[in-house]
Each structure stands twice: as structure tokens, then as C-alpha cells.
Amino acid sequence: MNTLIYLIPIALILGGLGLAAFLWALKSGQYEDLDGASWRVLDDEDCRP
Amino acid sequence: MSCCAVGAASMTVAEGGQALPASEELWLASRELGGGLRQTELSVPGVHCGACIATIEGALRDRPEIERARVNLSSRRVSIVWREEVAGSRSDPSEFMRAIAERGYQAHLFSPGVDAGDDLLKQLILAVAVSGFAATNIMLLSVSVWSGADAATRDLFHWISALIAGPALIYAGRFFYQSAWNALRNGRTNMDVPIALAVTLSYGMSLYETIGHGDHAWFDASVTLLFFLLIGRTLDHMMRDRARSAVSGLARLSPRGATILHPDGSREYRSIEEIKAGECLMIAAGERIPVDGRVLSGTSDLDRSVVSGESAPVTVAAGDAVQAGTLNLTGPLTLKATAAARDSFLAEIMGLMEAAEGGRARYRRIADRAARYYSPAVHLLALLTFVGWILVEGDIRHAMLVAVAVLIITCPCALGLAVPVVQVVAAGRLFQGGVMVKDGSAMERLAEIDTVLLDKTGTLTVGRPRLVNAHEITPGALATAAALAVHSRHPLASAIQDAAGAVSPLACDIREIPGAGIEAKTVNGVYRLGSRDFAVAEPGPESGQSEAILSLDHRELACFRFEDRLRPAAYESIKALGRLGLSTVILSGDREPVVAALARKLKIANWHAELSPRGKVEACAAVAEEGRRALMVGDGINDAPALRAAHVSMAPATAADVGRQAADFVFMHSPLSAVPFAIETARRAGRLIRQNFVLAIGYNIVAVPIAILGYATPLVAAVAMSTSSLVVVVNALRLKATVPTATGGAEILPLSLTASRTTA
Structure with missing residues (x-):
């Protein structure tokens, strides 16, 4: 029972971090062009993102 | 990967002498970002791989005035941020278009203000993320409870679950609550009513249990349910969004503005909404006429195919009335506007379209039709269970628990996914074949049709003439004619160039006489290419076909005959439609002999010629009255009301704006085989949807007795729900595997792709 006191918050915080990361990615437009992103990763010319 | 540019160049979008937009038009359409920067959105339908991205971005990045350029492959768009001034001189945005065009891609100005749908999609994705987060965390806690946590630990876990689930349900569930509330307020019921009820009741019941230190809580079920259903909802929306951005990004046929000639002789480029009746407009050769008007001066040929379906250009001179949307082919015109844009011919069509709201308004989606029977049955079942348990045990709390379990088990989780997943997979398949779907209901309706109504000009034919008697003409005459023809935008002139191939320039004085032909003064004499009247100065016999005469000093050298070219694979597609058990009818606005000849050639027995836009709508209505369901395929402005009525x-994709907006499907590649391909795919999707319904109902038949008897624990519910959803999704993915069918639908796809490559 004692371990739960910090394990549960840790689990929730980690999950929340994942959610926050997804929301950030969505806001910064990383889901705007999924087809393009799958090609860009193969592009050799490393230029601006 | 150099194949891409070739394939892109052959995408037959916006052909037919459309010039690049003027610099002013691009300025007008760009958005000011501040700090001397402007942003322009261009649609480039030809991009389809990484090499295309690198080519276009590289070409744009080399230009000094461009701050940054980024290609969006999903929406086939390029966003360019550029400086208004570089080294003191004003930037010319039409250079960007030219830079893209030089690499072999067609670029069109993207109309702003069509992105309204994006917001809802973002909201839905956020809701999926939030409900997914809540579902996984609650599931973690629930697994601990199921594996034996008891007493204080279980209560703690239940409380934490309740705290996570509450806000998640309010935030992510609001789409279902709103939709359910709207349906109930109008005295209807839809799929969202049982969803909203099950989610709310199970949460309330679980909260009550948690307060009373009970064993079972259904927090995981209600949030997982929401998560799955939101995925379905988001997929459905994404499909629509993708089609919308692809369709709206196509070439615009109506111009954005025109040059106004003021009485004092000064000129001004103004956007189309600001043109008033009575003003003078200058229309250069190759431009579209923006508003209805009367010709003040100048002579030219007008291509009216988009407006009326007539395939042959019409000659106009001072005093003639011209309609908005027609393309000015050969000579500059000065017009007096007789109506503002909103009162022009186009507006008349819009009025007809609103009146012609046909099958789609009455159509109810399959899922909603299913819900009409499903939700009363489910609610009745839960109520009966509740009453039954009270009669047997007399324990209201236990009866309530069992009733909630029934509601959760029967909640249309699989049903909610059954339709959208199939439709998204089908839409993806169609997208690969070059067909855009506007929404899921269109696919359901397409699967039901039994009649195909086809427009002629621009649909069965490509709307551009082809030289038919090339073998009768000496190579010398053809070469001379081609040398003259390069100086004209007239469709017959382009056809001669196409037939001649490489053109050697003629050293002489050449001028085009609008409405007549081309004249060249050479050392040999005066060559003339054009109508019989003009070339040999005597009217010849009237033939049904269009023709052009080449003459030297009024002596006939050759007679060129033309006919409208069939769309690639037209004959095969009509046969394929026959094999699918569909009857075909031609509805055309063109003259009777032309339509009759085409119908004979394609072996279509049933055809109607010289139909007005209203006539086409009436033909659609007549088909509907016979109890048949029709697919209308058409491209012109005159087809738009019929497209709406069918x-x-x-x-x-070459259709007029209104036509494209009115249609449910838009096909990007030129072969007509897109039509049977889309019907075939829609029918297979329809079969899979019905299979999915059977699977979902079969699951209910097994699971519901367990729930009614009170054996459904939260663990059982979680397993059952996930399995049924998975089965439905896997079944939908079967559509991706190309199974050869009797109608040859699977083979049509590669055909359409290769054909578009080779027509370059």
C-alpha cells in the first residue's frame, strides 16, 4: 500500500507526459502532412525541417 | 524517381489553354504576414512522392525572394512565404508558378477560406487523445482490481478511476452528447443516443458503487467505449476532410478578377466581387469571362463547352451577349458587364441547384437506419432486464447493475466502427485510383445505383477535338498548317499541332483574325487556315463535322476534319458498366447529330440531346420517379443542377468549379474507367459493411444472454468489446487486398494509372 502512494502518481504523470507530448506535436503541425513526412525521412539533403 | 515529373505533367487537370494566373491575381490572393512578408498557397495536384517534394522545394528555394517553401503531400499543396521586395524591386509571384511549371508540375492558385472543416478534425483528434489517455490509465487500475486488489486498495483505485473518467467523459464525450441531444429534441433517435445513455448510466452507477464500497465499477468500459467510438468518428471525418482539401485545391475555372477599363482610359485589376454592372472589362485571349456581359468591341471565338455542353466554339462580335464562365479563345474583347457576379449566369445555376436538392437530402446513413431499430430494442432489453431482476430478487441496486451491464455490452461499439472503418479503407483505395470521395454517405448511395446518366462534352469526350483524316493530308500541308496553328489558341489549331508533332517555324508575317482563322504572308503567297468562308472565300457544303481549310491564295490545299476525342477507356468503361448490370443514358446539351453519332459509337441506345440545365434535372427526376437510382456523371456548369438532383x-477533375462542388465523387485521372472502378469499390464496401453488421449482431446474440443473466463482470465486458471491435476492423481491412472479381474491377485500377502516364 505504501508503494502505491508514489507509484500511482508516477504512472499518471508518465501517462500525462505522453498526452502532453502528443498535444504538442499536434499543435506544432506534425500531423499536417503524414504522407509527406514518410518521404522526407528518406531525403538525403538535410535541410531545414 | 524521375518518373514523377512525367506522371505529374500528364495529370490532365485544367487543360484547355488555361494561362498562368497574372501577377496581380496572385498578389490579391496572398495573405499578408507582416514585416514585408506574404504567404501564397498553391495547389499542385501532381506531387506524389519524395522526389516531387525535393524538386519543387529545391526549385522554389533557389529564388531570392522566397523566405521558405514547404510542400504538403497529403493535401497536395505548396505554401510559400515570400518577401514583398527584394533589393528595392517588387517581387513577382507569378515567377513562383513559372518555377514550378518549369519542373513539369501544374500549379494552381488555391482558394482561401475553404479550410473551415479543419477545426472540427483537430477537436476530434484531441478528444481521441484525451480519451485514449484516460482509457489506458483506467485500464491499468482495473487490471489491478481484477487481479485481486480488495478493500481499501480497490476503493482507492476506483476513486482514482472516477477522477480520471469524469473529466474525460465530459471533454471527449461532448460530441455524442450534443448529437444525441439534437436527435432527441427533434423527436428522432440515432446511434449516439444509446452511446450517450450507456456511457452516462455506467459512469453514474459506477460512482454510486464506489461510494458504497462495491466490487464492480465500469469506469474502464465507459471510457474505452468512448475511445473506440471516437476513433470511428474521427476516421469518418478525416476521409471527408482529405477529399475536401484535394478537391478544393484543383484548378479554378472562374477567374479571381478582371481588368477594368475606366472611362478616362485608366486600367485597374479588381476582384470579381467588386465588378459592377455597366463597367467595361478587358478580356485577353485565353482568359475566362468573369460576369455576364455584352461585347463592345473585338471579335473572338468562345469556348462554351463548360457552360452549355456545345463542343464547337462560337464566334462572337460587337453586340453579342456572353455568359460568365466561357473561355475567350482567339482575340481580345472589350465587354460591358450586364450583371454583377452574383447575378450572372452562374447564379441562375445556383438557384436551380438549390431547388434540385435530390436523393441526398432524404437519404439516411446506414448506421442511422440501423440505429432506428437498434436503439429502441436495446433500451427495451435493458428495461426488461431491470424489471425482471426486481421481480426475481427485489434488489433494486443489483437489478440496476445488471441493466447497466446489458447497456454496456449492447452498446454499438462494433456498429460505430463497422461503417467508418470500411469506408475509410474504401476511400483510401479510391484515392489511390485517383477518385476522391466527399463523404461516407456518398459511398453508401453509390452502391445502390442501377442507372448511369452521362454527360457528353467533357465527360464521355475530353472536350478537345482530334484530327480524324490525317492520312488523307500530305505531310507538307500538315507541316504548313501546324506552323500556322501554333499562333492560335483555338482548339482546332491545337489539334493540328498535336497531329503534326514537331513544328518548324515559318518565316513570315502571321496574324490571327478572330472568328475566322490565321493568315500568313510568305514569299509563296498568302496562306490561310480557318473556316471555309475565310480560306477560299466561298461557303462550302455544310457538314456535321467541324473542319478547317488550308489554302494558298484562296486555292484549297487541304481540308482537315475533326471530331471530339473520346475520353480514354470510354468504350471499355461503358461495357464494364453493362457488366455491372447498370443501364447507361447520355444527357447532353450538344446538337442532336453529334450526340447520335457518339451514342452509336459507344453502343448506348438511350440518349437525349439539346437539353438545358433544367432539362437535365428533369431527366434525373424522371429516372427517380420510375423508382430507379441514378448516378450522374458530368462536368459542366450546365450539369451542376443535375449533379445535385441525382x-x-x-x-x-477538369470540371467547372460548381460541377465539382456539386459532385459527390471527383476523379483525377482522365480515363473513364474511374466510374466503374468507383462503383465496384462502393459495392464491395457495402458488402463488407453488411458483413460487419452481421458480425456485430452475432456478437450481441452471444453476449446479451450472459449480461441478462447477470454474469457479465467488467472484465467480461472489456474482453468482449475489444474482441468484437477488432474483428470488425480486421474484416474491413480485407478490402485492401485486391481480389480479382468477375467484373474486372480490380484490374481497372492499374489501367487508370498507366493510362494517365502514357498520355503525356
Whole structure:
């Protein structure tokens, strides 16, 4: 029972971090062009993102 | 990967002498970002791989005035941020278009203000993320409870679950609550009513149990349910969004503005909404006429195919009335506007379209029709269970628990996914074949049709003439004619160039006489290419076909005959439609002999010629009255009301704006085989949807007795729900595997792709 006191918050915080990361990615437009992103990763010319 | 540019160049979008937009037009359409920067959105339908991205971005990045350029492959768009001034001189945005065009891609100005749908999609994705987060965390806690946590630990876990689930349900569930509330307020019921009820009741019951230190809580079930259903909802929306951005990004046929000639002789480029009746407009050769008007001066040929379906250009001179949307081919015109844009011919069509709201308004989606029977049955079942348990045990709390379990088990989780997943997979398949679907209901309607109504000009034919008697003409005459023809935008002139191939320039004085032909003064004498009247100065016999005469000093050298070219694979597609058990009808606005000849050639027995836009709508209505369901395929402005009136409709990407907006499907590649391909895919999707319904109902038949008897624990519910959803999704993915069918639908796809490559 004692371990739960910090394990549960840790689990929730980690999950929340994942959610926050997804929301950030969505806001910064990383889901705007999924087809393009799958090609860009193969592009050799490393230029601006 | 150099194949891409070739394939892109052959995408037959916006052909037919459309010039690049003027610099002013691009300025007008760009958005000011501040700090001397402007942003322009261009649509480039030809991009389809990484090499295309690198080519276009590289080409744009080399230009000094461009701050940054980024290609969006999903929406086939390029966003360019550029400086208004570089080294003191004003930037010319039409250079960007030229830079893209030089690499072999067609670029069109993207109309702003069509992105309204994006916001809802973002909201839905956020809701999926939030409900997914809540579902996984609650599931973690629930697994601990199921594996034996008891007493204080279980209560703690239940409380934490309740705290996570509450806000998640309010935030992510609001789409279902709103939709359910709207349906109930109008005295209807839809799929969202049982969803909203099950989610709310199970949460309330679980909260009550948690307060009373009970064993079972259904927090995981209600949030997982929401998560799955939101995925379905988001997929459905994404499909629509993708089609919308692809369709709206196509070439615009109506111009954005025109040059106004003021009485004092000064000129001004103004956007189309600001043109008033009575003003003078200058229309250069190759431009579209923006508003209805009367010709003040100048002579030219007008291509009216988009407006009326007539395939042959019409000559106009001072005093003639011209309609908005027609393309000015050969000579500059000065017009007096007789109506503002909103009162022009186009507006008349819009009025007809609103009146012609046909099958689609009455159509109810399959899922909603299913819900009409499903939700009363489910609610009745839960109520009966509740009453039954009270009669047997007399324990209201236990009866309530069992009733909630029934509601959760029967909640249309699989049903909510059954339709959208199939439709998204089908839409993806169609997208690969070059067909855009506007929404899921269109696909359901397409699967039901039994009649295909086809427009002629621009649909069965490509709307551009082809030289038919090339073998009768000496190579010398053809070469001379081609040398003259390069100086004209007239469709017959382009056809001669196409037939001649490489053109050697003629050293002489050449001028085009609008409405007549081309004249060249050479050392040999005066060559003339054009109508019989003009070339040999005597009217010849009237033949049904269009023709052009080449003459030297009024002596006939050759007679060129033309006919409208069939769309690639037209004959095969009509046969394929026959094999699918569909009857075909031609509805055309063109003259009777032309339509009759085409119908004979394609072996279509049933045809109607010289139909007005209203006539086409009436033909659609007549088909509907016979109890048949029709697919209308058309491209012109005159087809738009019929496209709206038919049960379901389809338009080529070359269609007029209104036509494309009115159609449910838009096909990007030129072969007509897109039509049977889309019907075939829609029918297979329809079969899979029905299979999914059977699977979902079969699951209910097994699971519901367990729930009614009170054996359904939260663990059982979680397993059952996930399994049924998975089965439905896997079944939908079967559509991706190309199974050869009797109708040859699977083979049509590669055909359409290769054909578009080779027509370059």
C-alpha cells in the first residue's frame, strides 16, 4: 500500500507526459502532412525541417 | 524517381489553354504576414512522392525572394512565404508558378477560406487523445482490481478511476452528447443516443458503487467505449476532410478578377466581387469571362463547352451577349458587364441547384437506419432486464447493475466502427485510383445505383477535338498548317499541332483574325487556315463535322476534319458498366447529330440531346420517379443542377468549379474507367459493411444472454468489446487486398494509372 502512494502518481504523470507530448506535436503541425513526412525521412539533403 | 515529373505533367487537370494566373491575381490572393512578408498557397495536384517534394522545394528555394517553401503531400499543396521586395524591386509571384511549371508540375492558385472543416478534425483528434489517455490509465487500475486488489486498495483505485473518467467523459464525450441531444429534441433517435445513455448510466452507477464500497465499477468500459467510438468518428471525418482539401485545391475555372477599363482610359485589376454592372472589362485571349456581359468591341471565338455542353466554339462580335464562365479563345474583347457576379449566369445555376436538392437530402446513413431499430430494442432489453431482476430478487441496486451491464455490452461499439472503418479503407483505395470521395454517405448511395446518366462534352469526350483524316493530308500541308496553328489558341489549331508533332517555324508575317482563322504572308503567297468562308472565300457544303481549310491564295490545299476525342477507356468503361448490370443514358446539351453519332459509337441506345440545365434535372427526376437510382456523371456548369438532383454524382477533375462542388465523387485521372472502378469499390464496401453488421449482431446474440443473466463482470465486458471491435476492423481491412472479381474491377485500377502516364 505504501508503494502505491508514489507509484500511482508516477504512472499518471508518465501517462500525462505522453498526452502532453502528443498535444504538442499536434499543435506544432506534425500531423499536417503524414504522407509527406514518410518521404522526407528518406531525403538525403538535410535541410531545414 | 524521375518518373514523377512525367506522371505529374500528364495529370490532365485544367487543360484547355488555361494561362498562368497574372501577377496581380496572385498578389490579391496572398495573405499578408507582416514585416514585408506574404504567404501564397498553391495547389499542385501532381506531387506524389519524395522526389516531387525535393524538386519543387529545391526549385522554389533557389529564388531570392522566397523566405521558405514547404510542400504538403497529403493535401497536395505548396505554401510559400515570400518577401514583398527584394533589393528595392517588387517581387513577382507569378515567377513562383513559372518555377514550378518549369519542373513539369501544374500549379494552381488555391482558394482561401475553404479550410473551415479543419477545426472540427483537430477537436476530434484531441478528444481521441484525451480519451485514449484516460482509457489506458483506467485500464491499468482495473487490471489491478481484477487481479485481486480488495478493500481499501480497490476503493482507492476506483476513486482514482472516477477522477480520471469524469473529466474525460465530459471533454471527449461532448460530441455524442450534443448529437444525441439534437436527435432527441427533434423527436428522432440515432446511434449516439444509446452511446450517450450507456456511457452516462455506467459512469453514474459506477460512482454510486464506489461510494458504497462495491466490487464492480465500469469506469474502464465507459471510457474505452468512448475511445473506440471516437476513433470511428474521427476516421469518418478525416476521409471527408482529405477529399475536401484535394478537391478544393484543383484548378479554378472562374477567374479571381478582371481588368477594368475606366472611362478616362485608366486600367485597374479588381476582384470579381467588386465588378459592377455597366463597367467595361478587358478580356485577353485565353482568359475566362468573369460576369455576364455584352461585347463592345473585338471579335473572338468562345469556348462554351463548360457552360452549355456545345463542343464547337462560337464566334462572337460587337453586340453579342456572353455568359460568365466561357473561355475567350482567339482575340481580345472589350465587354460591358450586364450583371454583377452574383447575378450572372452562374447564379441562375445556383438557384436551380438549390431547388434540385435530390436523393441526398432524404437519404439516411446506414448506421442511422440501423440505429432506428437498434436503439429502441436495446433500451427495451435493458428495461426488461431491470424489471425482471426486481421481480426475481427485489434488489433494486443489483437489478440496476445488471441493466447497466446489458447497456454496456449492447452498446454499438462494433456498429460505430463497422461503417467508418470500411469506408475509410474504401476511400483510401479510391484515392489511390485517383477518385476522391466527399463523404461516407456518398459511398453508401453509390452502391445502390442501377442507372448511369452521362454527360457528353467533357465527360464521355475530353472536350478537345482530334484530327480524324490525317492520312488523307500530305505531310507538307500538315507541316504548313501546324506552323500556322501554333499562333492560335483555338482548339482546332491545337489539334493540328498535336497531329503534326514537331513544328518548324515559318518565316513570315502571321496574324490571327478572330472568328475566322490565321493568315500568313510568305514569299509563296498568302496562306490561310480557318473556316471555309475565310480560306477560299466561298461557303462550302455544310457538314456535321467541324473542319478547317488550308489554302494558298484562296486555292484549297487541304481540308482537315475533326471530331471530339473520346475520353480514354470510354468504350471499355461503358461495357464494364453493362457488366455491372447498370443501364447507361447520355444527357447532353450538344446538337442532336453529334450526340447520335457518339451514342452509336459507344453502343448506348438511350440518349437525349439539346437539353438545358433544367432539362437535365428533369431527366434525373424522371429516372427517380420510375423508382430507379441514378448516378450522374458530368462536368459542366450546365450539369451542376443535375449533379445535385441525382441520387449520387461524379465529376472529372477538369470540371467547372460548381460541377465539382456539386459532385459527390471527383476523379483525377482522365480515363473513364474511374466510374466503374468507383462503383465496384462502393459495392464491395457495402458488402463488407453488411458483413460487419452481421458480425456485430452475432456478437450481441452471444453476449446479451450472459449480461441478462447477470454474469457479465467488467472484465467480461472489456474482453468482449475489444474482441468484437477488432474483428470488425480486421474484416474491413480485407478490402485492401485486391481480389480479382468477375467484373474486372480490380484490374481497372492499374489501367487508370498507366493510362494517365502514357498520355503525356
